[in-house]
Amino acid sequence: MTAARPRNVLYFQSGGVTAVINATAGGVIDAARSLAQAGAPIGTVLAARNGLSGVLKEELIDTASLSDEAVLRLRQLPGGAFGASRRLLPPYDECPDQWERVAAVLRAHDIGHVLVNGGNGSMETARLFVELGQRYGLDITAVGLPKTVDNDLLDTDVSPGFGSAAKYLATSMREASLDLAAMSGGARATKVFILEVMGRHAGWMALSTALAQDGPDAAPHLILCPEVPFDEERVVAAVSATIARVGYCAITVAEGLAGPDGKPLAVERDAATYGHEQLGGVGPWLADRVQTRLGVKCHCAVADYLQRSARHLASRVDLEQAWAVGATGVEWSLAGRSGVMVAIRRLADAPYRWDLVPAALDGLADRERKVPPDFLSADGLHASPLARAYLAPLIAGEAYPPYGDDGLPDYRWQCPSNLAPRLSPYSL
Amino acid sequence: MTAARPRNVLYFQSGGVTAVINATAGGVIDAARSLAQAGAPIGTVLAARNGLSGVLKEELIDTASLSDEAVLRLRQLPGGAFGASRRLLPPYDECPDQWERVAAVLRAHDIGHVLVNGGNGSMETARLFVELGQRYGLDITAVGLPKTVDNDLLDTDVSPGFGSAAKYLATSMREASLDLAAMSGGARATKVFILEVMGRHAGWMALSTALAQDGPDAAPHLILCPEVPFDEERVVAAVSATIARVGYCAITVAEGLAGPDGKPLAVERDAATYGHEQLGGVGPWLADRVQTRLGVKCHCAVADYLQRSARHLASRVDLEQAWAVGATGVEWSLAGRSGVMVAIRRLADAPYRWDLVPAALDGLADRERKVPPDFLSADGLHASPLARAYLAPLIAGEAYPPYGDDGLPDYRWQCPSNLAPRLSPYSL
Structure with missing residues (x-):
């Protein structure tokens, strides 16, 4: 039996980053090393700088230069260690020269395995790599590694990154609501707190703040998801009733909240104010x-990048899944599985049990996982018990990063330089 | 020798709350119990509900009903356990009936010690309690316990609450900047991240994010304090230069940033947009x-209540100071010290050493501690080395709250009911 020739792995981070996407990178690199040490035909992991942009520009980082300790440190590093990009691979007909270039880069670096770490659009890019391999006669496998704080990927129980964002947001809501409760009873009282969270089309992150509730009248009192058209009269009435009953009202609102016409409210308003979106x-x-409507004082926090980079408050379950998805992606790729996403399958709610199963990459791009109606309360303004049962295990467990003498999380990590290019430059 | 008659302690939380103000309450209650057990003439601690409002309305909570464990749990509880209020005691001439009422409440509950936990305005209220005692012939001491995330109290090295807010903000800036760095290199890149922090007149919280820097080009790249009038041309030029040099630019801005005319920019804008402040x-x-000016994509987070309630990321130094200030306030009050604030004195920067000293309450209300010019860089857009030396020890050490099975900080705490009133009702 002739030993198969070791082939290299191409890994890249695609789309917005998360608090644990680097754990997936760590899982990929660690698994590839272990397999190589065990004699498997696998070479080095080349990480593209800035996602697909780095593939096209042949800006590749050889992770072989990372110490084992540096690989492990990827577990505790938020952001995207190698840079990310929103660039996706277009279909061949739209841009054949990009396909040509990608094929050349794969050949030049003897890539046998392509691992795309991203969300819906990125899974389509992973799928196109399968096509690309066939078109150019390259012997490659392509595997998708799910990642999105939005949790809008179908065919997986959850996407790594979401659980940590959810844990951060639920904690923030619980903490801010204690502040609100304290400030709501005296003079010049604040009566309403609003937490704006991410989620253009899906309310998963907004919904996750329901986990902050530890009693019937605990915050958040209202959760406004993009799936439910905003009805000002109903919301104002609900806020007013909550203030009358509880003394204050805490609200989570998803950035993509839309009016009955389907248009996002924030964009409408800003277009009017500034003349651009x-x-x-x-x-x-x-x-x-x-x-304006109720004459009460409101406070508002906008979590923005904080919610997807808060590694200091990561969910241990999320972190473990992120790592496992990367490691398993390498194993599957080496076993010749291609055109699949490493999906998380839920086996039980409590205690939460899960495993990893392949999901076809086909068509993931066009299907967005929205919050289903039965995950919402009857009035559409809160989470249902079904949603809580789904969400609860995803934020379980702590996984603190180490703290330095400066009193801050120690996120030092040195990204290696790019490999010397083997091809002529390519401009985007 | 006749044993002195035990007198009760009145404690209240005044102004905005912090992540550690309840630790000060815990220090007060714990010290009073220890002293009483040792035979000192001190009774129970009565906490007013919702600050001074609760004093006037005779809404008092007898903390004797709290278990020792519940007192200790105050160390880990954000918000204001008994409720806070922005209500301050007016001078006698402005409102003699309020003075009359307060005196009646103090008499009815045999108060010998008044501990006011708050910021500048609250220290003036503490001072007025001394006057009130004299005017009505009450044998009381009044002591101020500093508290403010704004850190604008004079005569103390720092105010409890600030260090934890600073730790949270510096961590958030460090984490978000890793996200920004990852997103700044690819397609549809985000080039600027802005973190809006609290601080109407003083830039302490904004400045504290300088601690996130762990290298010469690390975030934040610009810090905009209320002390430095906003000059759009200079700031836009600095942002542009930073993007050219680093690839992206992270900015901290204090909510109270004002233009050359001294008017806060945010208020101006909102007044124009909405017709009201x-x-x-x-x-x-x-x-x-x-x-608009640079044509680059920006992200913006607004920390709001999150920065002053993030007990999950408290500074251990801050927590210890908060507790110590409460405990020492009781000891001093029992020793007959009155008309003073329990101030923190810095003995050394590194390693940080501090003790507690009395500071006169007189005139604290009118003097706001702003960021001094030598704490700013030469261009006024960042922190100086002097500022870093001052700030660094204040965020040292971690003090995680316990986490429950729900994956969230366990902040359960039951506030006892109000004592039955002894006086007729009083409406505010």
Whole structure:
């Protein structure tokens, strides 16, 4: 039996990053090393700088230069260690020269395995790599590694990154609501707190703050998801009733909250104000509406990047899944599995049990996982018990990063330099 | 020798709350119990519900009903356990009936010690309690316990609450900047991240994010304090230069940033947009200016209540100081010290050493501690080495709260009911 020739692995981070996407990178590199040491035909992991942009520009980082300790440190590093990009591979007909270039880069670096770490659009890019391999006669496998704080990927129980964002947001809501409760009873009282979270089309992150509730009248009192058209009269009435009953009202609003016409409210408002589209802003907009309608003082926080980079408050379950997805992607790729995403399958809610199963990459791009109606309360303004049962295990367990003498999380990590290019430059 | 008659302690939380103000309450209650057990003439600690409002309304909570464990749990509870209020005691001439009422409440509950836990205005209220005692012939001492995330109290090295807010903000800036770095290199790149922090008149919290820097070009790249009038041309030029040099630019902006005319920018803008004053909003405003001027994509987070309630990321030094200030306030009050604030004195920067000393309450209300010019870099857009030396020890050490099975900090705490009133009702 002739030993198969070791082939290299191409890994890249695609789309917005998360608090644990680097754990997936760590899982990929660690598994590839272990397999190589065990004699498997696998070479080095080349990470593209800035996602697909780095593939096209042949900006590749040989992770072989990373010490084992540096690989392990990827577990505790938020952001995207190698840089990410929103660039996706277009279909061949739209841009044949990009396909040509990618094929050349794969050949030049003897890539046998392509691992794309991203969300919906990135899974389609992973799928196109399968096509690309066939078109150019390259012997490659392509595997998708799920990642998105939005949790809008289908065919997986959850996407790594979401659990940590959820843990951060639920904690923030619980903490801020204690502040609100303290400030709501005295003079010049604040009566409403609004937390604006990410989620353009899906309310998963907004919904996750329901986990902050530890009693019937605990915060959040209202959760406004993009799946439920905003009805100002109903929301104002609900806020007013909550203030009357509880003394204050805490609200989570998803950035993509839309009116009955389907248009996002924040964009509408900002287009009117500034003459151009500006994302974000639904939180302050809602605060202004509530303040104007009810005459109560409102506070508003906008979590923005904080919610997807808060590694200091990562979910241990999420971190473990992120690592496992990377490691398993390498194993499957080496076993010749291609055109699949490493999906998380839920075996039980409590205690949470899960394993990893392949999901076809086909068509993931066009199907967005929205919050289903039975995950919402009857009035559409909160989470149902079904949603809580789904969400609860995803934020379980702590996984603190080490702290330095400076009193801050120690995120030192040195990204190696790019490999010397083997091809002529390519401009994007 | 006749044993002195035990007198009760009145404690209240005044102004905005912090992540560690309840630790001060815990220190007060714990010290009073220990002293009483040792035979000192001290009774129970009565906490007013919702600050001074609760004193006037005779809404008092007898903390004797709290178990020792419940007192210790105050160390780990954000928000204000007994409720806070922005209500301050007016001078006698402005409102003699309020003085009359307070005196009646103090008499009815045999109060011998008044401990006011708050900021500048609250220290003046503490001082007025001394006057009130004299005017009504009450044998009371009044002691101020410093508390403010703004850190604008004079005569103390730092105010409890600030260090934890600073730790949270510096961590958030470090984490978000890793996200920004990852997103700045690819397609549809984000080039600027703005973190809006609290601080109407003083830039302490904004400045504290300088601690996130762990290298010469590390975030934050610009810090905009209320002490430095906003000069759009200079700031836009600095942002542009930073993007050219680093690839991206992270900015901290204090909510109270003002233009050359001294008017807060956020208020100006909101007054124009909405026809009424709306606080907050300088972050999104700045994002819009940068985006318009430089044509780069900006992200903006607004920390709001999150920065002062993030007990999950408290500074251990801050927590210890908060507790010590409460405990020492009781000891001093029992020793007959009155009209003083329990101030923190710095003995050394590194390693940080401190003790507690009395500071006169007189005139604290009118003097706000701003960021001094030598704490700013030469261009006024960053922290100086002097500022770093001052700030660094204040965020040292971790003090995680316990986490429950739900994956969230366990902040359960049951506030006892109000004592039955002994006086007729009083309406505010």
